[in-house]
Amino acid sequence: xxxxxxxxxxxxxxxxxxxxxxxxxxxxxxxxxxxxxxxxxxxxxxxxxxxxxxxxxxxxxxxxxxxxxxxxxxxxxxxxxxxxxxxxxxxxxxxxxxxxxxxxxxxxx
Amino acid sequence: xxxxxxxxxxxxxxxxxxxxxxxxxxxxxxxxxxxxxxxxxxxxxxxxxxxxxxxxxxxxxxxxxxxxxxxxxxxxxxxxxxxxxxxxxxxxxxxxxxxxxxxxxxxxxxxx
Numbered sequence: 001x002x003x004x005x006x007x008x009x010x011x012x013x014x015x016x017x018x019x020x021x022x023x024x025x026x027x028x029x030x031x032x033x034x035x036x037x038x039x040x041x042x043x044x045x046x047x048x049x050x051x052x053x054x055x056x057x058x059x060x061x062x063x064x065x066x067x068x069x070x071x072x073x074x075x076x077x078x079x080x081x082x083x084x085x086x087x088x089x090x091x092x093x094x095x096x097x098x099x100x101x102x103x104x105x106x107x108x109x
Numbered sequence: 110x111x112x113x114x115x116x117x118x119x120x121x122x123x124x125x126x127x128x129x130x131x132x133x134x135x136x137x138x139x140x141x142x143x144x145x146x147x148x149x150x151x152x153x154x155x156x157x158x159x160x161x162x163x164x165x166x167x168x169x170x171x172x173x174x175x176x177x178x179x180x181x182x183x184x185x186x187x188x189x190x191x192x193x194x195x196x197x198x199x200x201x202x203x204x205x206x207x208x209x210x211x212x213x214x215x216x217x218x219x220x221x
Contacts, residue, residue: 004151008149032207034209036210041215042214042215043199043212043213043214043215044152044199044210044212045212046209046210049209087151087152091207095206095207097154097207097210098151099144099151099152099153100151101149101150101151102151
């Protein structure tokens with residue numbers, strides 16, 4: 001089993017839709033979590049950090065479920081510009097950051 | 110503005126050649142990292158450094174080396190390039206260990 005797993009997608013959604021993707025992790029002791037956004041052929045950039053039960057920033061909400069060991073990212077009112085790959089990153093302890101392979105989101109007009 | 114730059118952005122080389130990818134950051138971060146990204150895999154850590162003269166192996170370090178002689182630079186060397194090292198390489202830095210990573214634009218390496 002991979003340490004961090006994501007549904008690769010792609011998730012194809014219309015503009016204005018709400019979309020959510022999950023990321024599961026193997027280490028129950030993990031304390032911090034991140035969502036990065038990566039545009040095609042570009043570098044990853046931090047979207048959101050999660051240190052407790054969740055975080056919200058505008059249209060983006062991240063929720064952590066420690067019991068089931070997953071973190072979700074919810075995007076409301078999707079925009080064309082949200083099309084990207086979303087990378088889940090988990091601090092596995094000892095400051096070991098493990099990246100998921102990413103979930104592709106395509107927002108269509 | 111502070112930034113992190115990588116060079117070259119694209120390189121094609123032959124099997125067995127030595128290759129060095131440069132990474133330079135002006136954030137004044139102590140922590141620097143090299144990752145490779147391949148289809149179907151997340152970013153995988155090659156080497157990392159927590160300060161000058163400090164280097165550590167990551168999960169996929171075989172065939173790679175780094176050196177840290179100053180705060181700004183962490184060059185990645187492929188001793189003898191292999192086709193399996195064809196990949197996109199990202200350098201990153203962070204202000205504190207386990208914190209936000211700031212990535213360079215990536216270096217696309219093809220080994221023929």
